[in-house]
Amino acid sequence: MAFTSMVSTVPVLFFFFTLLLVSANSSSLSHDIKVQEQDKDPFVGFNIGTDVSNLLSPTELVKFLQTQKVNHVRLYDADPELLKALAKTKIRVIISVPNNQLLAIGSSNSTAASWIGRNVVAYYPETLITAISVGDEVLTTVPSSAPLLLPAIESLYNALVASNLHTQIKVSTPHAASIMLDTFPPSQAYFNQTWHSIMVPLLQFLSKTGSPLMMNLYPYYVYMQNKGVVPLDNCLFEPLTPSKEMVDPNTLLHYTNVLDAMVDAAYVSMKNLNVSDVVVLVTESGWPSKGDSKEPYATIDNADTYNSNLIKHVFDRTGTPLHPEMTSSVYIYELFNEDLRASPVSEASWGLFYANSTPVYLLHVSGSGTFLANDTTNQTYCIAMDGVDAKTLQAALDWACGPGRSNCSEIQPGESCYQPNNVKGHASFAFNSYYQKEGRASGSCDFKGVAMITTTDPEMLMFQVMEAAFSREARRSEIGHRQW
C-alpha cells in the first residue's frame, strides 16, 4: 500500500479548455469489451490495513463488518484468524501476497502451490475468497521484484487450476496510477514503455483468465500535484459548472470527475497494447481526513465529500464516459485509521473509522440503501440478522418480550406494528425495543448472536425493501436534474 504513488504530472491545462457543447458518442474504443461480470452489481468494499495499535479481534471485526453491511473487503495478507472468522458469512474477501513473499512464490511452483493450499484451499468455500492480489504496486515500489511478478501470478494460478478453483478465484496485481503516462486527456494515456515486457504478458494473462486489471487510483494525489489546474470539485465528484468539465479533445467526452478519467486512462492504456476485454477494478481509492501543514486538503470535509460521493457514484452505475455500460467496483482505502503509520500525518488518517470502530466522520450516503452509517442520524437500532432460522428467532423474541421486559404491545394482533406478520419483523421490533430501553448499552443487541445494530430505522426497512427496485432510477433522474 504505497500512497506516495504519484500520478505523473500532467499537461492538464489544455485539457480544461472550453465549453464544448457537442456531445459525442463514446468512441470506437468503448464497444468491444466483453464483460463477464456485467450482470453483477458493482460494489464498494474496504481495504483493511493492520498498522493499528488496537485492532479489533477477528470476531469483533467480522461482527463490525456485518453491522455496517460491508460485504467486500481486501486484506493485505492472508491472516488465518481473520479468514477463519469470515467463514460462513456473506463477506467476500480479496487476500494478498505481500511483496516480500514474491521472491519465494515466483521462483518455486511448489511454494506457490503450498501458499494456495494454506491460504485458499484451507478456507474456501466457507470463506468466500474472490481474488488474490499478488504484491502491491510492485513495478513502481519494488521494481527489483518485477521480473518475478508474472511467474508468481502464473504459479498461483496453476495451483488454483490444480484445485479446480480458478474459475471462482481470480489472480491479479494492483498497480499504482503512475504506471500510466499522459493520463489527461484519457484518450492519450499509455503504460510507461519501461514496463511493456511485463505489462504485455500480464494483460494477456488477465484477458485469458477473465481477471481484472487492479488499479490504485487516488484523485487526491492528482490534486496535490496539479493544484490550481484540476479543480478540487472535480476531484471530489462535486457538481461542476460546464466550464469546469474536462473535455477530452480527441473523443469529445465530458469528464465530470477525475476518478472516471483515470479509469478511462487505464482502458485506453490497455487498448494501446491491443487488450480490450479486461475490466478495471479499483483496488484502492480514498481521501485522508487529516494532514500536516503541507497537506491542507486532507480534511474531514474533503474526505467525507470524496468518499460519500464515490460511494454514490458506484451505486449510481453510470460507468465512465468511455464505458457507460460498465461501472468499476471500488475498494475504499481504508476502513480504519492506521495510527502506527509513519509521517506525513495523512498516512495515519485514511480511515473511515478509528480502530475502536467509532466513525472518524459520518458519510453522506443516504439513498444508498443500508450501506454504512447515515449522516443525518446518530441513531442506532437493533434488528434481527438475515438468515437466522425462525425457531431460533422465536426463542429470542419470546425472551425479549418475556424476561427481557421489552414493550411488545405494538406487535400484538391488530396493533400498528403487527404487519408484516412474520417472526423476523416481530423479533426486530422486540430486539429494538429492548435495545432502546437499555439505553443502547453495549451487549444489549446480541440475543445470542442473532441480532445486529444498524443505522437504519426498522420502520424504514420495509419501505426500503419495496423501494429498492425503483430507487436506482429515481436517484439517476434526480442527479440528471441537479447537474450537467
Ligand SMILES: *[C@@H]1O[C@H](CO)[C@@H](O)[C@H](O)[C@H]1NC(C)=O
Ligand atoms: C450516436 O449513436 C447513436 C446510436 O448508436 C447513433 O444513432 C447516432 O447517429 C450517433 N451519433 C453520432 C454523432 O455519431
Ligand SMILES: *[C@@H]1O[C@H](CO)[C@@H](O)[C@H](O)[C@H]1NC(C)=O
Ligand atoms: C512451474 O510450472 C510451469 C508449468 O508447469 C513450468 O512451465 C515452469 O517451468 C515451472 N517453474 C519452475 C520454477 O519450476
Ligand SMILES: *[C@@H]1O[C@H](CO)[C@@H](O)[C@H](O)[C@H]1NC(C)=O
Ligand atoms: C517510466 O518508468 C521508469 C522506471 O520507473 C522511469 O525511470 C521513467 O521516468 C518513467 N517514464 C516517465 C516518462 O515517467
Ligand SMILES: *[C@@H]1O[C@H](CO)[C@@H](O)[C@H](O)[C@H]1NC(C)=O
Ligand atoms: C497491436 O496491434 C497493432 C496492429 O495490429 C500492432 O501493430 C502492434 O504491434 C500490436 N501491439 C502489441 C503490443 O501487441
Ligand SMILES: *[C@@H]1O[C@H](CO)[C@@H](O)[C@H](O)[C@H]1NC(C)=O
Ligand atoms: C453519537 O452518539 C454518541 C452517544 O450516543 C455520542 O457519544 C457521539 O458523540 C455522537 N456522535 C455524533 C457524531 O453526534
Ligand SMILES: *[C@@H]1O[C@H](CO)[C@@H](O)[C@H](O)[C@H]1NC(C)=O
Ligand atoms: C408500551 O407501548 C405502548 C405503545 O407505544 C404504550 O401505549 C404503553 O404505555 C407502553 N407500555 C409500557 C409499560 O411502557
Ligand SMILES: *[C@@H]1O[C@H](CO)[C@@H](O)[C@H](O)[C@H]1NC(C)=O
Ligand atoms: C437517513 O436519514 C434520513 C433522515 O432521517 C432518512 O430519511 C433516510 O431514510 C435515512 N437513510 C438511511 C439509509 O438510513
